[in-house]
Amino acid sequence: MILLLFSLTFTASVDQTVVPFGESFNVTVTVEGEDLSGVENPSAPNISGIDILGSSRSQSTQINFINGRLSKSTSYIYDYQMIARQEGQFTIPPFSLTYEGKKYSTDPIKIEVKKGISQRSVSPPAVNRRFEPESGGDFRAVFLETEISKGSVYPGEPIIVTHYLYVKTSISDVQLTGPPTYENVWVENVQSPMRLDFKTTTRNGIRYDRALIKQDILFPLGEHDVQINPFSVQVVVRGDMFSFFGERKTISSEAKTIRVKPYPKDSPAEFIDAVGALNISAEIDTSNIRVDSPFSLKMIIKGEGNLNLLSPPKFPESRKLTAYTPESKVNSRISGGSLVGERIFNYLITPKVSGIIEIPEIKWAYFDIQKNTFVREKIGPWQIQVRTADEIGTSEQKSEKASKDIAYILPVSNKTASLIPKFFPLYFLPSLILLILSVYYVIDVRKTLGDSRYASLKVIPKQLKSGFRKLEKEIHKNNVTEFYEDLTYVLLKFLKLRFHLNAFGMRKKELLSALRDKNVPEKILPLLEETLVKSETVRFTSLVPGQEEMLKDLKNLREVIDVLH
Amino acid sequence: MFYISVLMFFSQIPATAAEEYYKEGEYAKTLEEYNKYLDKGIRNAELYLNIGNCYYRMGDFGRSLLYYRRGWFIAPGSESILNNISLFKKEKSSPNPFISFLSKMIDRISLRVFSYLLILSFSLLIIIVSIRLIQTVKLISFPTDPLLVLACLFFVFSLVGFSIWYGRVKSRWVVTTETTIAYSGPNEEFKELMRVDKAEEGSLVREDGGWWLVHFHSGEGGWIDSTTAALVIPSSRN
Numbered sequence: 081m082i083l084l085l086f087s088l089t090f091t092a093s094v095d096q097t098v099v100p101f102g103e104s105f106n107v108t109v110t111v112e113g114e115d116l117s118g119v120e121n122p123s124a125p126n127i128s129g130i131d132i133l134g135s136s137r138s139q140s141t142q143i144n145f146i147n148g149r150l151s152k153s154t155s156y157i158y159d160y161q162m163i164a165r166q167e168g169q170f171t172i173p174p175f176s177l178t179y180e181g182k183k184y185s186t187d188p189i190k191i192e193v194k195k196g197i198s199q200r201s202v203s204p205p206a207v208n209r210r211f212e213p214e215s216g217g218d219f220r221a222v223f224l225e226t227e228i229s230k231g232s233v234y235p236g237e238p239i240i241v242t243h244y245l246y247v248k249t250s251i252s253d254v255q256l257t258g259p260p261t262y263e264n265v266w267v268e269n270v271q272s273p274m275r276l277d278f279k280t281t282t283r284n285g286i287r288y289d290r291a292l293i294k295q296d297i298l299f300p301l302g303e304h305d306v307q308i309n310p311f312s313v314q315v316v317v318r319g320d321m322f323s324f325f326g327e328r329k330t331i332s333s334e335a336k337t338i339r340v341k342p343y344p345k346d347s348p349a350e351f352i353d354a355v356g357a358l359n360i361s362a363e364i365d366t367s368n369i370r371v372d373s374p375f376s377l378k379m380i381i382k383g384e385g386n387l388n389l390l391s392p393p394k395f396p397e398s399r400k401l402t403a404y405t406p407e408s409k410v411n412s413r414i415s416g417g418s419l420v421g422e423r424i425f426n427y428l429i430t431p432k433v434s435g436i437i438e439i440p441e442i443k444w445a446y447f448d449i450q451k452n453t454f455v456r457e458k459i460g461p462w463q464i465q466v467r468t469a470d471e472i473g474t475s476e477q478k479s480e481k482a483s484k485d486i487a488y489i490l491p492v493s494n495k496t497a498s499l500i501p502k503f504f505p506l507y508f509l510p511s512l513i514l515l516i517l518s519v520y521y522v523i524d525v526r527k528t529l530g531d532s533r534y535a536s537l538k539v540i541p542k543q544l545k546s547g548f549r550k551l552e553k554e555i556h557k558n559n560v561t562e563f564y565e566d567l568t569y570v571l572l573k574f575l576k577l578r579f580h581l582n583a584f585g586m587r588k589k590e591l592l593s594a595l596r597d598k599n600v601p602e603k604i605l606p607l608l609e610e611t612l613v614k615s616e617t618v619r620f621t622s623l624v625p626g627q628e629e630m631l632k633d634l635k636n637l638r639e640v641i642d643v644l645h
Numbered sequence: 646m647f648y649i650s651v652l653m654f655f656s657q658i659p660a661t662a663a664e665e666y667y668k669e670g671e672y673a674k675t676l677e678e679y680n681k682y683l684d685k686g687i688r689n690a691e692l693y694l695n696i697g698n699c700y701y702r703m704g705d706f707g708r709s710l711l712y713y714r715r716g717w718f719i720a721p722g723s724e725s726i727l728n729n730i731s732l733f734k735k736e737k738s739s740p741n742p743f744i745s746f747l748s749k750m751i752d753r754i755s756l757r758v759f760s761y762l763l764i765l766s767f768s769l770l771i772i773i774v775s776i777r778l779i780q781t782v783k784l785i786s787f788p789t790d791p792l793l794v795l796a797c798l799f800f801v802f803s804l805v806g807f808s809i810w811y812g813r814v815k816s817r818w819v820v821t822t823e824t825t826i827a828y829s830g831p832n833e834e835f836k837e838l839m840r841v842d843k844a845e846e847g848s849l850v851r852e853d854g855g856w857w858l859v860h861f862h863s864g865e866g867g868w869i870d871s872t873t874a875a876l877v878i879p880s881s882r883n
Contacts, residue, residue, distance in 0.1 A: 435732075436702050463670070463702065467732065486698045486729055489667050489675075490691040492682060497689045497719045499756050499814055499878065507764040511771035518775035525782040 088113040090122070092175050092186035101167050101195045103275060104133055109158040109175050109186065116154045118179070124160060125173035133161040164193040221249045222315055224293070224333035225283075226260070226308055232339040235300050236355030236386040237449050238418050239265075239338055241308060243293040245276065245315075245331075246283065255314040257330070260294055263307035264340070266389055270295040270414050297419060298338075299386045306338040343447060348454055350394070354446035356385015356418075360393070362442070362459045371434050371468050377427040379406075379459070384420045385446065387412045392425040396440040404428045431466040436486065438463050536577045543573060544641060548634075555630045563630055564615040567637055571611065574641055588612055604643040611636050663695070672699045690720035697729060706733065707821035707843040707875075714846070714877040718814060722753045733844050756810035763807045766800040816848040817877040818859065825874065827867025831856035838867040849876065 089112040099105045109122055124132060138157045164170060169192050174185040222245070229240040243260050254276060276291035283290075293313070300306050312332040343351075358381055365376045379393055387410055395403040404427070412421030431437050439462040448455050465486065501507065528535045547570035554563040572583040575591070579598050583591060591612075592605055614633055617623055625633075663678035676699045682692050693716030700709035710733050716726045739745040754762075773796050777789045820843050828835040831853040847861040857874065860866045 435706060436704060438704070486701045486732070488725070489664060489695040489698055490725065492661070492663075492679075492687075492692045492695060493689060494682075494685075494687055495689055496687050497757070499718060500760050501757065501764075504760055504764075508767055511768045514775055515771045518778045522778045522782050529782075 088116075088119075088179060088184065090175075090177055090184040090186060092172070092189060094172070094189050094191055097189075097191050099164065099191055099193045101164065101193050104161050104163040105191070107160040107162060107172060107189070109160070111156040111158075111177065112153060114153060116156060119156065120178065122158060122175045122177040124175060127162070127170065127172055129166055129168070129170055130162050130164050130172070133163055135160045164191075167193050167195055169193075220246075222247050222251060222317060222329065222331055224311070224313065224331055226333050226336055228308070228336060228338060230338065232341055233300055233306075234343055234355060234447060234449065235303055235340055236353055236389060236447070237300065238356075238386065239298045239300070239306065240270070240295065240418075241298055242295045243311070243333065245291045245293055245313060246288045247278065247291070248286070248288050249317055251315045251317050253314075253316040253328075256293065257312040257314060260296070260311040260333070261309045262296075262298055263309070264301050264304040265298040265306050266301060266386075268297040268299070268388065268414065268419060270297055297414065299389055299419075300338070300340045301389070303340050303342050305340050308336040308338070310335045344452070344454070346454065347447075348443075348445045348456055350443040350456065351445035351447065351454055352391045352393070354381065354385060354390050354444070355449060356383055356387075356446065357448060357450060358383035358385050358446045360444050360457045360459055364439070364462055364464065366464065367462075368465045368467070369431060371431055371466055374428045374430045375464070377403075377429055377439065377462075379425045379427070379442070380422055381425075382422040384415075384418050385449075387419055387421055387423045390423050392427075393442055393444040395427055395429075396442065398440060400431060400433050400437050401439065402430045402432060404430075431464065434466045434468050436463055437466050533580065536580065540574065540577050540645070543577065544570070547573070548638070551634055551637075555627055555634065558627060560624055560630065561619060564618040564633075567633065568612065568615045568619075571608075571615075571637060571640070574644070578644060601643060604640055607636055608640045611640060667695070667699070670702075672702045675699050676703075688719070690716040690723055690726065692716075693719070694723070694726050694729065697726075701729070701732070705821075707819055707823075710844040710846065711819040711821060711875055711877060714817060714819060718810075718877065719755060719757070721755050751806045751809055754806060756807065756814055759803060759807040759810055762803040763800075766796065766803040770796040770800050812848070814878050816850070817846065818849050818857070818874045819846045819877060820844060820869075820874045822873040825869050827859070827861075827865075827869050829867065831858070831868045835868065839865065841869065 089110070091112075092107060092109045095106040095108070111119060111122065113119075121137070124135070136159050138159075139155065162172075169190065172189040172191065174188055176186075177184040225244045225246055227242045227244065230237070233239055241260075241262075245254065259272075271292065272294045273292060276293075278289040278291045281288055281290045298306060310332050312330050314328060314330050316328050360379060360381050362377060362379045365378070369375050377395075381387070381390060392406045392408065395406075406425040406427040409424045409426070410421065411424075412419050414420075429439070439460055441458055441460045443456065443458055445454050445456045447453075528538065547566065551563060551566055551570065554566060575581055575583040575595070579595065579600075581591070581594050581598075586594065588609065592609060595605065595608075596602070611633060618625060661678065663675045666672075666675040666678060676696065679692060679696050679699065693712045697709045697712035697716065700706070700712060710730065713726055713730045713733075716723065717730060720726060739748060770793075773789055773793050776785060776787055777793065779785060780787070780789065820841055823843050825841050826833075827838045827841055829838055830836075841861070845861065847859045847866075850858040850860060850866070852858075852871065853868075855871050856868045857871045858866065858868055859874075
């Protein structure tokens with residue numbers, strides 16, 4: 081199968097010559113040379129009855145000093161994954177390659193595809209190995225090894241446990257007698273391959289073919305040490321040419337113990353069993369509900385840790401709320417050797433009374449492995465408005481109320497609104513005054529209409545006021561005759577209104593006599609007489625008094641009227 | 646209208662600390678902020694509503710209703726206040742549609758508005774009466790009779806509304822403690838008549854040595870310890 085042409089080596093090989101029907105196998109094509117620049121990819125042949133599932137290419141370079149001379153070798157390795165469509169014997173035709181005008185080909189390879197071969201059986205790489213019996217030291221031809229990620233952990237802290245089969249000889253028909261078992265742990269299986277996949281590895285300086293049997297993540301339950309119990313596989317070991325059919329052997333793993341240490345003593349009261357790098361959040365599905373109607377409080381714990389083992393956070397006691405045991409759901413996956421995802425606790429809660437009810441703050445804590453300390457978390461509190469059925473009303477009323485609810489406050493202006501206007505009673509005063517005036521007016525009018533004497537007296541002041549104004553104007557204009565005519569008129573008019581005398585038709589003596597009859601003070605009569613005489617004298621003679629005299633006569637008239645009024 | 650909008654805009658205090666605290670659920674701090682408004686002598690319906698909301702959120706339903714009622718006295722037509730009061734109780738309406746309509750109308754008009762209506766209706770009535778008087782001595786062509794009837798009705802409506810609201814302002818009280826007991830006399834040695842829960846309300850009839858003789862809306866009555874309840878308008882009895 082090896083073709084050597086000058087400095088280029090072009091080979092092909094298979095990982096197994098007897099293939100269980102239905103399983104894939106690998107064909108490896110290697111191009112090796114000192115300078116592979118310009119080498120094209122080999123062309124895969126058409127293989128009757130076999131499908132190529134996929135291919136990949138890798139490259140390696142090796143530099144050697146041989147006899148003081150540096151040599152460099154480069155390899156291109158092409159892996160083709162194939163699967164047979166039916167049982168039988170197949171020949172994989174040569175792969176071909178053209179390089180610098182020359183065509184290179186690999187040898188054909190024969191394989192056999194069979195039914196009935198155990199899926200757990202394996203044909204290690206078709207390379208003859210010489211059986212080397214177990215001797216001292218660490219060397220063993222076939223053995224099981226259990227690898228653990230940590231030798232000592234806290235309760236709930238994840239441990240990755242991987243079981244390998246190490247082989248340094250040709251084996252077949254690997255039978256697992258039972259799965260690996262553990263004690264005091266919760267087990268999450270990471271992988272259990274259906275087919276053993278051997279890969280070359282070095283252990284204590286010795287090369288082995290190693291296949292993964294099973295990988296689990298263990299979460300210690302409580303503070304009891306974790307026990308990894310021994311488990312066994314049966315294999316047929318094909319040794320040297322004298323034991324051609326091989327020898328069936330049972331190989332067992334060693335038991336292992338992982339110490340579980342207690343948590344630090346400062347664990348908070350709210351800590352239950354959460355371990356990892358976690359965070360908690362919560363949401364309620366309503367903020368407005370009816371009395372005795374349930375609502376949901378969903379707590380979500382996310383992150384990396386013992387999600388499957390988590391106990392629900394404690395819901396605080398409340399007289400106004402009834403909380404039922406939560407439903408639990410976990411969405412997790414294995415990632416990077418740990419459990420990642422979320423744990424959901426769904427609490428069903430029923431309010432027992434109406435009003436604004438507070439769902440109390442919930443305290444929770446987890447143990448952070450990385451920081452080796454407890455981390456406290458708080459969620460809530462929340463408030464919900466609980467109403468009775470009557471308060472809620474129809475859905476239309478409910479939506480109408482939403483914007484007027486206690487959830488809202490209004491902008492507050494800086495004005496002050498009084499309940500009653502200031503000086504409230506005073507506002508009635510104008511109306512009352514109006515009423516009084518109206519009544520007075522009506523009474524006055526009625527009195528005037530029914531009493532002529534009263535009516536006469538009522539007009540005197542008005543008459544006097546206009547009369548005096550006129551007299552003053554005439555003094556100012558120096559209208560002597562008009563002044564004394566008006567003076568006589570004012571006086572006689574006054575006497576007529578005041579004493580109901582026909583003053584304009586009476587002689588002077590008659591007038592004075594009539595006034596005496598009316599009990600007029602005697603002392604004023606001479607002045608009255610003098611005023612009348614003076615007025616007649618000026619009117620009927622050529623006497624022209626000056627303004628000072630007219631003022632004096634006006635003063636006399638005022639004095640007379642003041643006494644008689 | 647623009648002027649009024651601008652005036653309203655500038656008369657409102659912008660985003661306050663109280664509003665921020667309320668959004669954050671810090672109701673005690675919100676109350677402290679609103680008490681500063683009260684200390685400044687500011688009294689309005691929005692302020693009382695917001696204080697009522699704070700107490701409601703804090704679960705103090707008695708004081709919550711007390712402040713809603715204070716806001717209601719100022720702005721009885723406020724939908725927000727009516728809505729929040731309805732959280733406590735539903736007002737019963739009269740089976741007679743006319744009385745029910747009248748009652749609702751009166752309930753939506755504040756004492757302040759009724760005060761102005763009373764002044765207006767009284768003035769109108771006096772003017773019409775005055776004209777009517779003058780018509781007895783002077784010939785004035787004015788249809789006073791129908792106007793006098795309308796003015797009388799207007800005045801009676803205003804007077805009734807004013808009296809109802811004035812009575813409420815003078816006597817309305819609310820239970821502010823978790824519960825209180827109504828006795829048959831003004832001390833605890835008298836017979837216990839009933840137990841009254843927080844946010845129950847009624848009208849005060851008279852006082853006697855720290856005890857109130859009260860009427861409940863249910864029609865029952867009794868003496869309660871005045872420290873367990875508060876008048877909606879505290880200065881109204883002075």
